[in-house]
Amino acid sequence: MPHHTILTPRNLVSALAALSVFGxxxxxxxxxxxxxxxxxxxxxxxEVLASGLDHPRGxxxxxxxxxxxxxxxxxxxxxxxxxxxxxxxxxxxxxxxGQGGLLDIALADDFxxxxxxxxxxxxxxxxxxGTTIARARLSEDGTALTxxxxxxxxxxxxxxDRHFGSRMAVADDGTLYFTIGDRGESERAQDxxxxxxxxxxxxxxxxxxxxxxxxGGGGAAELWSKGHRNPQGIDIDPKTGVLYAVEHGARGGDxxxxxxxxxxxxxxxxxxxRHYSGAEIGIGTAxxxxxxxxxxxxxxxxxxxxxxxxxxxFPEWDGDLLVAALKFQLLVRLDLDGETGEVLxxxxxxxxxxxxxxxxxxxxxxxxxxxxDEDDGAILRLSRTPDPAD
Numbered sequence: 493m494p495h496h497t498i499l500t501p502r503n504l505v506s507a508l509a510a511l512s513v514f515g516x517x518x519x520x521x522x523x524x525x526x527x528x529x530x531x532x533x534x535x536x537x538x539e540v541l542a543s544g545l546d547h548p549r550g551x552x553x554x555x556x557x558x559x560x561x562x563x564x565x566x567x568x569x570x571x572x573x574x575x576x577x578x579x580x581x582x583x584x585x586x587x588x589x590g591q592g593g594l595l596d597i598a599l600a601d602d603f604x605x606x607x608x609x610x611x612x613x614x615x616x617x618x619x620x621x622g623t624t625i626a627r628a629r630l631s632e633d634g635t636a637l638t639x640x641x642x643x644x645x646x647x648x649x650x651x652x653d654r655h656f657g658s659r660m661a662v663a664d665d666g667t668l669y670f671t672i673g674d675r676g677e678s679e680r681a682q683d684x685x686x687x688x689x690x691x692x693x694x695x696x697x698x699x700x701x702x703x704x705x706x707x708g709g710g711g712a713a714e715l716w717s718k719g720h721r722n723p724q725g726i727d728i729d730p731k732t733g734v735l736y737a738v739e740h741g742a743r744g745g746d747x748x749x750x751x752x753x754x755x756x757x758x759x760x761x762x763x764x765x766r767h768y769s770g771a772e773i774g775i776g777t778a779x780x781x782x783x784x785x786x787x788x789x790x791x792x793x794x795x796x797x798x799x800x801x802x803x804x805x806f807p808e809w810d811g812d813l814l815v816a817a818l819k820f821q822l823l824v825r826l827d828l829d830g831e832t833g834e835v836l837x838x839x840x841x842x843x844x845x846x847x848x849x850x851x852x853x854x855x856x857x858x859x860x861x862x863x864x865d866e867d868d869g870a871i872l873r874l875s876r877t878p879d880p881a882d
Contacts (some may be wrong), residue, residue, distance in 0.1 A: 527628070528877050531825075532839050533808035535877035538846075541861075542571050545869040549598040550659075550797070551862075553855040555604050558634065561863065561871060564593035568611070571871060582637035590653020595623075598660040598668075598850075600696060607632070610643075611659040612670060619649035623656045623672045623687075627696065629808050630722045643698030644670075646687040647712065650691035652676040655688075655722040659797060661735070663728055667701050669693050671737060673722035678760035681719050684711035689749040690761060691716045691723065691737055705754035719757040719782065720749070725798030725815060734833070736786075738798045738815055742773060746788030748798075748813065748826070749783065758782035764790055781878040787826060787835045794819035796865070797851035800837060801825075803858025805876050816849040816862060823849055823862060823874075828872070 506538040506818040514855035526539045547564040554560055558572040566586040567579040586594050592614025602606035607629045615624045625644040628637040655673030662668055674681040681689025686704065693704055700713045707713050723739035738748050745765020749757050762782050763773040778784060789795075798817035813826040822843040827836045842849070850865035860874040 498676070513872075527780075528843075529842065530540055531841055533609040534806060536841075537875045537877050538842070539873045539875065540793070541574070541871045541873050542576050543701055543870040545576070545863075545870060545871070547593075547865050547867070548850065548863040548871060549594065549865065550851050551853050551871060552597045552609075552849060553853060554598055554599075554634075555856070559861065559871060560597055560599075560609070560630075560634075562597050562611075563869075564588060564595070564865075566594045566613075567635075568594065568597070569839045572634070577634065580630070580635060580637060582628070582640060584611070584613070584628075584640055584642065585615055586613045587621055588622050589614055589616070591623060592623075592653070592656045595656065595658045596660050596670075601662055601664070607651050608696075609637075610660055610662070610668060612660055614656045615645075617645070617649045620651035621653070622646040622649035622675075623657075623658045625668070625670060625694075625698075627698075632749065641698075643696070644692070644714065646672055646688055648680075650675055650677065659722060659724060659726040661726045661728045662696070663735075664733070664861075666696060667693050668696050669716065669726055669735060670726070671720065671723035671726050671739075673724075673740075674722070674759065678721070681721065681759045682756070682761065684715060687712055689716065689720050690718050691720060691726065693733075703753070706849070716753055717749075717755050717757060718777040719759045719858060720751075721759040721763075723749075727798055727800050729800040729801060729811070730802050731811070734800075734802060734863070736798065736813060738795045738813075740794060741788070741790075741792055743768050743770070744792050745773070746789040746792045746795050747785035748815070749785050749786040752783075755783050756781060757785070764788045767794065786833065793817040793824065795824075796849060797853070799852045799854050799860075801854055801860075803860075804856050805858030806860075814860065816850045816852045817850040818850065818865065820844065821846065821848055823852060846870065 550562045570577040585758040596612040619796045628640040654676040657671040660670040725738035742765040745763045761774040798815045815824040823841040825839040847864035
């Protein structure tokens, strides 16, 4: 009998969330539950690691097997052995305003020795609200942050409550890439003196890398690329070093891009989408001086986080892009040509099964972690279904 005639995965998550409300998970009862999902290349086990979470936004596996994750309302927590911790103490001031709040989490390359992490979040300041990046040290027991230092604050705050971004990726050269949306004011994405609508790059101490396109002047020194609407996913291919970003379009026109220094990716001058009113955007889908996306979706899938898959567990997915999607509640796998980077095909996984998928990360063992952006959000783990012959 098919599993879904007994209990749907979405109902399973809700049931586990109800248990957590009564404190059973906090008392040590694991949230773990599994189902097997067929895909084009391989069967995948989907395991619910935790549920009953408040709009989890970002997830990061730790070297010891625990998982660090953010909740949009402002809590940073650790999931260890099936138990969700109390909020980590010592966080900077966070403004949970509209689409803003505590957004992403990233580990420094030397985290195992330094315990250094990076947080992206919205905060209040002169003029309203904006996106900020901080560096901190996570205590050995994972309960507190110390040495919290703000290393970036966007240069124009407003009272608009949307399009904060924000994802981060730590590069091998010791720099930090991150995204900020156009803050709901599309013209800002074309202003090279404005941090909005951009991919940005700084040193992990907040310094300006000398090879940034505007490090010597002519634009905001932190800018890497412009013309982005609301990029909520970014990752660096650990094998090739190629930087990828994914962003929301308007009504259609979600894009995957390979941001390069000083390049302009078009928003709102060119787009494959339309305004929510149905009106055309800008001057069309292409124009001189604006880059074309690697891939786009129309209709929109409302993409969240993304990851380049380089893991041993799913060699069939090697080099592919995994993209979280909110609108159709799914995980997208884009099959990339290893030589050209061209998208050869698309597979949609978990569609409508677990809720709005917000973030995706590849764990050290090659399994895939995803989070669902819900009032009773969950952390899920995708692993390879064991071969019965093994």
